[in-house]
Amino acid sequence: MTEDMTDMEKDTAAESAPTHSGFVALIGATNAGKSTLVNRLVGAKVSIVSHKVQTTRAIVRGIAIHDNAQIVFMDTPGIFKPRRRLDRAMVTTAWGGAKDADVIMLLIDSERGLKGDAETILQGLKEVHQPKILVLNKIDQVRPEDLLKLAAAANETIQFERTFMVSALTGSGCTDMMDYLAETLPEGPWYYPEDQISDLPMRQLAAEITREKLFLRLHQELPYASHVETEKWEERKDGSVRIEQVIYVERESQKKIALGKNGDAIKAISTASRKEISEILEQPVHLFLFVKVRENWGDDPERFREMGLEFPR
Numbered sequence: 001m002t003e004d005m006t007d008m009e010k011d012t013a014a015e016s017a018p019t020h021s022g023f024v025a026l027i028g029a030t031n032a033g034k035s036t037l038v039n040r041l042v043g044a045k046v047s048i049v050s051h052k053v054q055t056t057r058a059i060v061r062g063i064a065i066h067d068n069a070q071i072v073f074m075d076t077p078g079i080f081k082p083r084r085r086l087d088r089a090m091v092t093t094a095w096g097g098a099k100d101a102d103v104i105m106l107l108i109d110s111e112r113g114l115k116g117d118a119e120t121i122l123q124g125l126k127e128v129h130q131p132k133i134l135v136l137n138k139i140d141q142v143r144p145e146d147l148l149k150l151a152a153a154a155n156e157t158i159q160f161e162r163t164f165m166v167s168a169l170t171g172s173g174c175t176d177m178m179d180y181l182a183e184t185l186p187e188g189p190w191y192y193p194e195d196q197i198s199d200l201p202m203r204q205l206a207a208e209i210t211r212e213k214l215f216l217r218l219h220q221e222l223p224y225a226s227h228v229e230t231e232k233w234e235e236r237k238d239g240s241v242r243i244e245q246v247i248y249v250e251r252e253s254q255k256k257i258a259l260g261k262n263g264d265a266i267k268a269i270s271t272a273s274r275k276e277i278s279e280i281l282e283q284p285v286h287l288f289l290f291v292k293v294r295e296n297w298g299d300d301p302e303r304f305r306e307m308g309l310e311f312p313r
């Protein structure tokens with residue numbers, strides 16, 4: 001664009017530039033920073049970040065707008081060695097998501113390098129034929145020479161179109177990566193209205209938020225044997241919303257942990273979750289949490305469907 005264009009001419013030029021859009025699958029070992037990256041790029045909290053591994057269960061899309069492009073991120077669950085049935089479903093979902101994408105983005109925790117799961121994923125990616133880019137994350141923690149070695153090692157296994165070095169935490173390197181995606185995604189109309197940041201239904205997002213608070217509060221005490229569902233969602237005349245959620249656990253003993261002494265745990269979880277849901281909705285929230293025991297929910301096909309996962313046979 002030339003400098004002597006008027007503002008109106010510039011606007012018209014930008015509007016007539018072709019739009020781009022597409023799906024980017026984020027693949028990476030647990031804790032590589034996928035959720036943090038999506039949240040940063042989208043600029044709003046759509047996926048759940050916590051210190052626990054394996055917190056992301058279903059595909060959550062964050063939608064970022066960059067220049068004339070709409071970039072839809074599929075934040076896949078961490079890929080790791082499946083043990084339980086639920087774990088196997090998570091892995092299947094992750095690879096399934098990759099196959100639907102225009103670009104595959106492999107995110108690696110530069111601190112951990114190619115140890116363990118990252119290497120398994122690299123090998124798995126050989127079977128996936130879309131263009132792939134390598135993104136080394138957490139560069140705020142690693143020396144530049146180590147990054148170069150890591151980039152070279154990963155590119156020996158897979159021919160990546162490009163390698164980017166970023167920090168999802170500080171945002172460093174993210175603009176270059178977004179410039180590249182905006183240019184390379186196919187030309188075409190946007191998939192979603194401009195103001196939409198996630199197609200994850202609010203009910204499910206609200207449940208994810210409570211699940212995150214549950215994990216943050218109870219750490220090791222309550223393992224993966226818990227699941228949160230939003231059962232009621234009622235918009236009220238005064239502009240507030242009343243939400244009822246159930247925390248399902250597998251055993252009575254876990255119910256006691258979730259409630260805490262004198263209900264302390266559940267109260268704290270409820271307060272933290274209500275605050276965050278209210279911030280996202282920009283309206284007052286009345287949140288009611290219940291804890292119920294449901295044995296073997298991890299083997300129930302209905303629960304898998306609710307989480308957007310395929311039930312592994």
Ligand SMILES: Nc1nc2c(ncn2[C@@H]2O[C@H](COP(=O)(O)OP(=O)(O)OP(=O)(O)O)[C@@H](O)[C@H]2O)c(=O)[nH]1
Nearest residue numbers: 031032033034035036054055056078138167168169
């Ligand atoms: N120092 C540093 N920490 C980061 C960065 N990106 C993410 N983290 C941290 O790494 C941890 C894991 O991040 P997540 O975004 O939850 O990772 P994930 O890949 O989505 O994990 P799963 O949902 O388990 O698959 C969190 O404690 C983040 O704060 C980064 O660029 N630098």
